[in-house]
């Protein structure tokens with residue numbers, strides 16, 4: 792019986808490791824904020840994907856503010872840490888950092 796339980800646990804582990812973390816049904820896509828820019832400036836994701844912005848511009852504050860339609864709820868002004876939101880509906884979501892003109896990006900949800 793112990794042996795069967797161990798085999799089942801091993802199988803679950805294999806299934807977890809084999810499941811795609813990117814390009815699958817849902818996952819996390821990271822956008823870096825550094826050098827007063829979003830990198831990459833555009834990401835294309837499947838609906839249900841969480842996009843996480845990592846604030847890596849040491850000492851420089853930024854925000855992530857949705858522009859136009861469709862819209863998502865943006866981040867406060869931050870200089871470290873991260874902000875994440877999950878995109879459930881297809882569309883092209885444009886956003887800017889309101890503190891730095893020209894600092895913009897987009898998330899295309901399919």
Ligand SMILES: [Cu+2]
Nearest residue numbers: 853888890891
């Ligand atoms: Cu900024």
